[in-house]
Amino acid sequence: MSLTREQCPALSGPILALLGELYEIEDRGRLLNDAQRLVLRQQESVPVMARLWAVLDSPAARQVLPKSKFGEALNYLRNHWAAFQVYLRDVLEQLARGTADLRSLLPDVWKAAHPDRVRTFRVDEKEQRAQTRRYLRARRRLQQREAASQA
Numbered sequence: 001m002s003l004t005r006e007q008c009p010a011l012s013g014p015i016l017a018l019l020g021e022l023y024e025i026e027d028r029g030r031l032l033n034d035a036q037r038l039v040l041r042q043q044e045s046v047p048v049m050a051r052l053w054a055v056l057d058s059p060a061a062r063q064v065l066p067k068s069k070f071g072e073a074l075n076y077l078r079n080h081w082a083a084f085q086v087y088l089r090d091v092l093e094q095l096a097r098g099t100a101d102l103r104s105l106l107p108d109v110w111k112a113a114h115p116d117r118v119r120t121f122r123v124d125e126k127e128q129r130a131q132t133r134r135y136l137r138a139r140r141r142l143q144q145r146e147a148a149s150q151a
Helices: 009-029 034-056 069-079 081-096 107-113 121-150
Strands: none
Touching: 009 034, 009 069, 009 081, 034 069, 034 081, 069 081, 081 107
């Protein structure tokens, strides 16, 4: 999701600030052990994620034109909220461990490295629609052949 403050400053500013807060929390947790980091996340990251959702679900965010780039970004984030939380969690954990290879944290690279965490329902839906189209075309061809042979 690529947001710029110019597209919709009243919404993009708070969203970017909240994302920045999450990264700042992880930066502070970098030197903590796993148990301490979990407590930090539960105390600070969970409320930030709740505030981020509140912004995404706000009346102002719902009024953004859905076909605009910003509206598409908001809808994408809303529709993939659960997946976003999984991807963000893993990225933040790697950053907290000091992962220097930032390229490995890019969405496409991360997706290829973590196929078990990628939601596939959209792929499954697409395949189901394709199968339905093939079935309907085959049925139409059979009906046309039957009609032609009866004529």
